[in-house]
Amino acid sequence: MPAVPAVPAAPSRIPRARHRQLSLDDLGTPLAEAEMVVVDLETTGTDPSSDAITEIGAVKVRGGEVLGEFRTFVDPHRPIPAYIASLTGITDATVAGAPDIETVMPMFAEFARGCALVAHNARFDMGFLRAAAAAIELDWEPGVVLDTLRLARLAYGRDEVRDHRLGTLAAHVGAAVAPDHRALSDARATVDVLHAAIERLSNRGMTTLEDLAGAHRRASAVQQRQRHLADSVPSAPGVYQFVDDHGAVLYVGTSRDLRTRVRTYFTAAETRRRVLDMLPRARSITTIVCATPTEAAVRELRIIAEKQPGANRHGLRPEKATWLRLGPGREGLRGARIARDESDGSAQIGPLRSRHDVDLLRGLLTDAILGRGAAFERTTGMGPSGEHHARLRAAMLEDPAPVLDHGADRMSRLVELGRYEDAAAVRSGLETYLAAARRAQRLRAIARCPLLVAARPAPPPIAAMRPGWELLAVRGGRFAGATTIGADGDPVGAARALASTSTGESELVAPLCHGYHQEAEILLGWLEGEGVRIVLSEGSWSQGVRARFDAGALQERWSARLGWDAGDGAAAPPTGTDPGAEP
Structure with missing residues (x-):
């Protein structure tokens, strides 16, 4: 199910502070102006390292008004335990055909860009979101995070509520939607709990986003001492850089509102160790005002790639990408560090995640096009014949069908033998191939x-x-x-x-x-x-009609092997677990 577009709702204004007037020198974002994304997840279990997300629901709010909603199922690529299905109503059939996390996570990150994140028992939801981002190598890190469980414990004592579970709190505050262990319903209920808690806590002087985020903490001495660095930062979209005494860039970031974002680094809401370790060495903050957030994102990438600031999670070195290259003539398949022009009959897919993927994809393509007995191409260095070279090139640039048919046949045979882990490994290789070919397809088209x-x-x-x-x-x-x-x-x-x-x-x-x-x-x-x-x-910006390098093409091939219609809820390809085993 795709993300749901913005849906307006009746306003429910967050009350402004009654006890003090905000001034230009106050640190923090007034609650009435803060954009927040309230998120809830459904998962296959409780461990982010071994379980997966099955549904994401989120509501974007500002000043008590709903700005938009986001909802989608996610294919976890593993069976959903029976007790989870009973609790949530989400079954294997429910998520069959749903997008995987590699598609959904960037969509959610864009939906939540520039907003504070809110969740009930936020450690659970943030743990899964961080794990999902890391698994697909998405450079994503939430900014300000609010936990309505903690806020409710501050706002409502045990003399008012018997516990601080979402259902109890939703009933207590008269939420319009009752939580029912479905992501969007629970997110909507959390919105009402959040607004009720804010109304209660604003009467205690908590009037900014950072007040709420740091309700259990205090800014460190270094943060308090360095907060003057934010004084000259403008309120505009752009890029900011923390700079040391020698002019070296320590940290780079981007925001739709530079002044508001930079101020959060000097509040208790900032807890990232690499940032806190950087602050004592910072002597100034330089900014680049940009026309749009997209320009800011690109400038941030370029600065990180050039300056390699130590406090950023990892420096970007796009020039060190790895590609799978089919050389012209009889050069065969090999790993390459540089993407070259393909007009000489060569072909490339990637960039790949690692050198390990080079061997994986070289074996997969060789087996699919030349046959399992054609290992000589990999071991002797002899390249493929002219006919095989053309077929390999077509599989990399134009039509994945031969590779997907080969992979679906192998998975089918392995499943019949009960070798589910081996079948899952084949599926993983096919997904890596599709992702690399799809990525190269998009880059090739825009570069031309x-x-x-x-x-x-x-x-x-x-x-x-x-x-x-x-x-x-x-x-x-x-x-x-x-x-x-x-x-x-x-x-x-x-x-x-x-x-x-x-x-x-x-x-x-x-x-x-x-x-x-x-x-x-x-x-x-x-x-x-x-x-x-x-x-x-x-010129033109276009991609081949037949070149369907996506998960749907793999699903269709797998469904065809089972004799099912891919649109009728056919089972997903194997995920490494015996589908007949007890949960």
């Missing part, structure tokens, strides 16, 4: 487009303003400019102005966006969003 200027509706920066347009210019997959215009502005004129700038980016374009693929993927995410319209273009 000399210029693309697109527009999409942009939310107004001020509530009283009418929505306008956000424009983005891309040259060969590289960021070339961004701007915003009002609803009455001329998108074509703005697009032409963007096209005349940043022409130097064309000189840095590389095949498959080598050396800047993370940047290209940010831009692709923007271009593939809802409401995007192409305004100007040079």
Whole structure:
């Protein structure tokens, strides 16, 4: 089930502070202005290291008003235990055909971008979200996190409620929705509990987002001593950098509101060890104001890749990506550090997660195209014949069907033999292949487009303003400019102005966006969003019709082996567990 678009709701205003007036020098975000995403998860169990998410429900709120909702099932790629299915009503059939976490997690991260996260017993939900992000190598870390369980314990004593479970609290505050162990219902109930707790706690002087996040803690002496660094930071979208005495960059981040975000580093809400260790060495904070959040995200990537700041979770080195390359002629399949032009008959897929994936995919493609007995290609260095080379190239660039048919046949035979772990390993290899080919397909297409200027509706920066347009210019997959215009502005004129700038980016374009693929993927995410319209273009931006490098293609092949219709709830390919075993 796809994410549900924004749904307006009747306002339920968060009360403003009664006991003190906020001034420009106060640290923190007033609660009436804070955007929060209240999230709830359903999972296959309680351990983020071994269990998986089956459903995500989230509600975005600001000032007591609902701004939007997000809901989707997630295929956990493992059986759902019977007691979990009984509790939630989510069964294996429910999640059959649902997107996997590799698709859902980036969507949720975008939905929650720039917002505080709220959950009831937040440690549970944040643990699963962090584990999901790490599993797909998504560079995601929640900012301010509020736990309604902790807030409710502060707001309501045992003389008022018998316990602080979500159901008890929802009934006590008169929530409009009763929690029922389904993600969106529980998230909606949590919203009402949150607002009731805020109303109670605001009377005790807790009037900012950071007040609530640090209700159980106090800012450290270093944070209090260094908070003056935020004084000159503007309230605008952009990139911020913590800099030491020698001008070295210690940490880089981005925000839709630089001043509000930077201030949180000097409150009790900031608990990340790498950030707290960096603060004593910081002597200034420099900022780059950007036209749009997309521009800020790209600039952040470029700065991290260039400066390699130690306090960021890991430095980005896109130039060290690993690819699976089929050379021209009879060179065969091998790992490569540089993506090259493919006009000579070569082909590449990737970037891959590691060198281990090179051997995995080389074996899978060789077995599928040349046959299991063709191991000589891998061991002797002899390349494939002209016919086999053409088939390998087609499987990497155009049509995954031969590889998926081969994999589905192998899984079917292994399942018949009861070798479920081996069947799951085959499935994992196929998913790695599809992801690598899909990634290369998207990068290849955007790299070949000399210029693309697109527009999409942009939310107004001020509530009283009418929505306008956000424009983005891309040259060969590289960021070339961004701007915003009002609803009455001329998108074509703005697009032409963007096209005349940043022409130097064309000189840095590389095949498959080598050396800047993370940047290209940010831009692709923007271009593939809802409401995007192409305004100007040079060349073409297109992908092959047959090249379905996605999980749905694998599901169809597996369903065909079982003689089922993939649209009728057919079972997912094996996940490494005996489907007939007791939970």
